[in-house]
Amino acid sequence: xxxxSGLVLCTLVAFLATTPGFAEExxxxxxxxxxxxxxxxxxxxxxxPLSYLDDKQQPIGYHIDVCNRIxxxxxxxxxxPGLKVQQQPVTSQNRIPLVTNGTVDLECGSTTNNEAxxxxxxxxxxxxxxxxxxAVKKASGITGxxxxxxxxxxxxxxxxxxxxxxxxxxxxxxxxxxxYGKDHADSFLLLETDRAVxxxxxxxxxxxxxxxxxxxxxxxxxxxxxxxxxxxxxxxKDDPQFKKLADDAIKxxxxxxxxxxxxxxxxxxxxxxxxxxxxxxMSEKLKELIKxxxxxxAEAYNKKK
Amino acid sequence: xxxxxxxGIFLERIKGxxxxxLSWILTGFGWTxxxxxxxxxxxxxxxxxxxxxxxxxxxxxxxxxxxxVELFRNIPLLVQMFLWFxxxxxxxxxxxxxxxxxxxxxxxxxxxTVCLGLFTSARIAEQVRAGIQSLPRxxxxxxxxxxxxxxxxxxxxLLPMAFRIILPxxxxxxxxxxxxxxxxxxxxxxxxxxQARQMQEDSEQGIETYLxxxxxxxxxxxxxxxxxxxxxxxxRVPGYIAAAK
Numbered sequence: 402x403x404x405x406s407g408l409v410l411c412t413l414v415a416f417l418a419t420t421p422g423f424a425e426e427x428x429x430x431x432x433x434x435x436x437x438x439x440x441x442x443x444x445x446x447x448x449x450p451l452s453y454l455d456d457k458q459q460p461i462g463y464h465i466d467v468c469n470r471i472x473x474x475x476x477x478x479x480x481x482p483g484l485k486v487q488q489q490p491v492t493s494q495n496r497i498p499l500v501t502n503g504t505v506d507l508e509c510g511s512t513t514n515n516e517a518x519x520x521x522x523x524x525x526x527x528x529x530x531x532x533x534x535x536a537v538k539k540a541s542g543i544t545g546x547x548x549x550x551x552x553x554x555x556x557x558x559x560x561x562x563x564x565x566x567x568x569x570x571x572x573x574x575x576x577x578x579x580x581y582g583k584d585h586a587d588s589f590l591l592l593e594t595d596r597a598v599x600x601x602x603x604x605x606x607x608x609x610x611x612x613x614x615x616x617x618x619x620x621x622x623x624x625x626x627x628x629x630x631x632x633x634x635x636x637x638k639d640d641p642q643f644k645k646l647a648d649d650a651i652k653x654x655x656x657x658x659x660x661x662x663x664x665x666x667x668x669x670x671x672x673x674x675x676x677x678x679x680x681x682x683m684s685e686k687l688k689e690l691i692k693x694x695x696x697x698x699a700e701a702y703n704k705k706k
Numbered sequence: 707x708x709x710x711x712x713x714g715i716f717l718e719r720i721k722g723x724x725x726x727x728l729s730w731i732l733t734g735f736g737w738t739x740x741x742x743x744x745x746x747x748x749x750x751x752x753x754x755x756x757x758x759x760x761x762x763x764x765x766x767x768x769x770x771x772x773x774x775v776e777l778f779r780n781i782p783l784l785v786q787m788f789l790w791f792x793x794x795x796x797x798x799x800x801x802x803x804x805x806x807x808x809x810x811x812x813x814x815x816x817x818x819t820v821c822l823g824l825f826t827s828a829r830i831a832e833q834v835r836a837g838i839q840s841l842p843r844x845x846x847x848x849x850x851x852x853x854x855x856x857x858x859x860x861x862x863x864l865l866p867m868a869f870r871i872i873l874p875x876x877x878x879x880x881x882x883x884x885x886x887x888x889x890x891x892x893x894x895x896x897x898x899x900x901q902a903r904q905m906q907e908d909s910e911q912g913i914e915t916y917l918x919x920x921x922x923x924x925x926x927x928x929x930x931x932x933x934x935x936x937x938x939x940x941x942r943v944p945g946y947i948a949a950a951k
Contacts, residue, residue: 493907494903494906494912495912497910497912498709498912498913501708501709501710502709517721517908517909517910518910520710520712520910521708521709521710521910553808558891558894558900558903558904559900559903559904559906559907560907561907561908563904564720564721564723564908567721567723568721568723580814580894581894581896581900582894583891583892583893583894587892590792594792594795594796594807595804595807595808596807596808637708638708639708
């Protein structure tokens with residue numbers, strides 16, 4: 402009982418502390434940024450090539466570039482050219498708590514926009530779309546999910562791919578033997594060492610893992626798309642002012658063609674640190690979204706038939 | 707903090723499935739307890755054997771056992787998990803290797819249990835050695851003078867006394883087994899830590915999830931502690947080793 406009342410008290414205090422006052426012009430994140438003189442970007446250390454560290458341990462990537470544009474829009478609006486920009490590494494486990502508790506103002510990793518998450522946070526308009534598919538060894542001759550019955554299939558623990566496989570399994574009466582890696586590199590190792598015949602994950606991550614593997618020509622991305630996932634920059638919930646600023650900055654990039662240029666830079670040309678080309682052409686879905694920006698969650702793209 | 711609390715999440719159904727999040731956490735708890743108890747059995751058996759042999763008169767046997775302890779004590783548990791899971795099968799002949807990787811029943815569970823068991827056994831062996839060596843040398847001689855053989859001296863005199871002396875560190879080792887079993891998630895055992903990660907990714911109610919999981923680990927370790935205290939009380943030799951109360 403004591404623990405519970407303590408928790409209630411803590412949340413209450415936290416709630417009161419963050420409730421915006423009567424400020425007319427600035428509220429939420431922008432107010433906080435103005436007052437503290439700094440803004441914090443959440444970065445991922447190995448979400449290739451959206452947000453990862455280069456050989457000097459500096460965060461780079463497609464979403465880092467997008468976020469830098471949003472930050473410069475913040476600088477313009479607040480007239481604070483000297484605004485301090487801090488970087489905070491986040492993981493899939495802590496990214497949402499760090500955004501809700503105010504540590505991170507702008508999460509620039511590779512977060513899927515879905516309904517469960519929208520209960521906790523908001524997303525800027527979608528800047529990348531990934532399809533959940535599978536990577537296999539070419540030699541295995543596997544081309545579709547139907548061939549995986551009774552075979553071991555790898556995925557990463559704590560990712561949404563698991564629930565997709567579960568749902569698919571139920572619909573198609575396929576019995577996967579799921580094996581789990583603790584992160585994407587481990588899961589790929591499961592495929593590489595023949596513990597699994599396929600690895601189900603976001604296709605851009607699979608392409609990245611294949612491109613950086615020992616023998617990229619051994620692997621192929623195959624099979625039907627299990628899910629379409631919109632990936633976006635994550636911001637705090639109920640902060641329309643900051644969300645609008647972020648959205649407008651991104652929409653501007655979409656209109657001017659700058660976003661496409663960034664896409665070509667990160668997905669269709671050699672990138673550091675290994676100078677590997679991902680060769681990952683833009684999906685039709687993303688082309689569509691650049692014409693008509695949207696912040697709809699994944700569920701909107703994957704309506705159950 | 708604008709966190710959206712939802713303690714009812716545990717009773718909600720998981721996405722695309724029939725069971726609730728609570729059943730995820732409970733099956734995870736089940737695996738945690740199974741891995742821990744099985745590893746503890748391996749660890750006790752091997753630990754006592756190796757620890758005892760380290761005090762044996764034969765120098766080569768003692769050295770071999772020392773080497774065993776140093777090997778398993780000096781490599782981090784997470785690294786050992788990976789070694790057993792990813793590296794060892796690659797060293798086996800092709801057919802056997804494929805069997806271990808694909809068809810062996812409960813391969814993740816077996817690997818995790820053996821790994822945690824061996825890791826803990828090295829730590830127990832060290833405690834057993836320390837316990838035996840802390841006994842006055844006279845006890846060994848007294849045993850031998852009674853006409854016991856060396857194995858009988860160990861069985862009737864040295865080991866029962868050493869066991870009582872090392873019970874407190876053994877207790878914390880037993881509690882550690884439960885906590886260390888969380889590393890098994892790294893090779894895909896569906897235990898508590900694994901299920902917590904799944905649940906937090908699925909439901910986005912991370913704080914509730916990890917609070918519940920923390921409580922379950924605490925309960926495990928606490929029960930282990932109470933059980934060991936009970937044994938300690940029951941096996942106490944009156945007048946020897948700090949008999950409080």
